[in-house]
Amino acid sequence: MHTKTIVLSSLCALLLGACATTPSPEKQAAMQDDARKAAGSLMKQLGGTLKTTIQEKGPAEAIVVCKEKAPAIARSVAETHGIQVKRVTFKSRNPNSVPDAWETQALKAMEKQLAEGARPDTVEYSGVVHKGGKSTFRYTKALVMQEVCMTCHGTPETIPPAVQARLATEYPNDKATGYLPNMLRGAISIQRPL
Ligand code: HEC
Structure with a gap:
């Protein structure tokens, strides 16, 4: 690092707490492209596991796979991409899925894109957020309801009784049904810290 940069960044740190990076x-x-790839890889791995487990063991057993595999797959994608x-x-x-303020804004923007007729697989939202002297690149990729999702996130008519029973035991506070x-x-x- 050049001395000038060091002096400048120390000055920034002194005066402002830290300098926001844009x-x-x-x-x-480039970061958007990488985030897109990471999201694609997560969707592919999770979708593949879900499909195979439903075929081999039935949807009620696939719930446990979703519960255990989804976070594990997310961790491995995070490590590979450093995000x-x-x-x-x-x-x-999952109670950990509650969105923060920026994610709430992103979900609303993506709902609007869908309502305006965007193709589901193209719906995404990104931006750079400055907070507490720190900057973060943020990206969201829409997960849109398809027929296969109706088995576990649909209506009482589309969720088989065995799945309803398993959901009730595994997720007593489940709010993720009633979708079409x-x-x-x-x-x-x-998220990628800058
Ligand atoms: C076999 C049942 C099953 C199917 C089919 C299924 N899911 Fe899920 N889904 C779950 C379970 C169980 C969780 C909670 C996982 C956890 O504990 O993290 C979940 C969580 C999620 C979450 C995280 C948010 C939350 O509510 O906690 C999203 C987003 C999601 N599913 C989208 C989808 C989409 C889109 C599809 C269709 C492509 C789908 N799911 C198909 C069972 C299923």
Whole structure:
């Protein structure tokens, strides 16, 4: 690092607590691209595991897979890409999925995109957030309801009794049902400190 940069950043730290970083448009595009890849990899791995388990063991058993595998897959994608990854939603099954203020804004913006007719697989939202002298690149990828999701997030008519029973024991405070195809179920939320 150049001395000048060190002096400047120490000055910043002294005067402002720290300086907020705003990445160049190119850097931001590169981070967006990487976040997109990370989200894609998570969706592919999770979707694959879900599909195989439903086929081999039935949807009630797949609930446990979702519970244990989803966080493990998210951790491995986070490590590979050097980012933080989680899933968020307005109506959570896992209590850790409650969105923060920025994620709430992102979910609303993506609901609007869907309502305006955007293709579900293109719906995303990103930005740089400055808070407490720290800057973070943030990205969300929409998770949109498809037919397969109706078995576990749909209505009493689409969720088989065995699945309803298992959900009641595993998630006594489950709010993640009552969805219809093409609704926004939630999002993959990615953060990269700058
Ligand atoms: C076999 C049942 C099952 C199917 C099918 C299923 N899910 Fe889930 N889903 C779950 C369970 C169980 C959780 C909670 C996992 C956990 O404990 O982290 C969950 C959690 C989620 C979350 C995290 C937010 C929350 O509510 O905690 C999202 C987003 C989500 N599912 C989207 C989908 C989408 C989109 C589909 C269809 C492509 C789908 N799910 C299909 C069982 C299922």
